[in-house]
Amino acid sequence: MTIRHVTASGHVQIQIVVEDSNEGTHDVQALLDTGFNGALALPAQRIAALGLKRRGQVTAVLASGEERNVPTYRATVRVGRTRHSAVVAEAGESLVGMRLLWGFDLGIQCIDGGKVDLDRLS
Template structure:
């Protein structure tokens, strides 16, 4: 199970461990974004700090209908205790956890400041 909290702005937050290029793990809070179907988005300065590997360009349609082109990197995150390699979209926003990273999990959010955020793998108790 993965746990987090609801912050003062009512954003569901999950702490993520992201492996830097030197092999050390870096912890970063990220907002759960159910409207984002990607894996993870990070701002450019954090991608640079982590020295992530560039993979390709990506394209997306935003909520307002506009199209966005962005760089896609590769990172290793520790997800539910297991290191996995995922694509990371560069975005001019706070770090976001997307639906692709949460696939196979049940999301529960207590919607009040300090409330608990839980991701539980489906099929486990």
């Protein structure tokens, strides 16, 4: 199933659905970050708008090597037709990490507007 596209600048955009604290659903556009081994990162404003409950914090190692303590939350997330619970880290932008895509076959057409396909592995 096609879940988004590749941008002209070479970023892979993925569309997911996140449930808020009242079980309402919200489409979220996020960038794929294969260096992020967590599930999902969202900006603080988006987390507040979703009403997610704080879970704790983790020490994140940024691409620069800097370590930073970041708050974490729990949310129900849908990727394609799959729905599951995920840990959400607070970050400056919306990112999908490898943990959220674990158990899927990911195909990316590496051209401007290329398809991003995701299929559940059996």
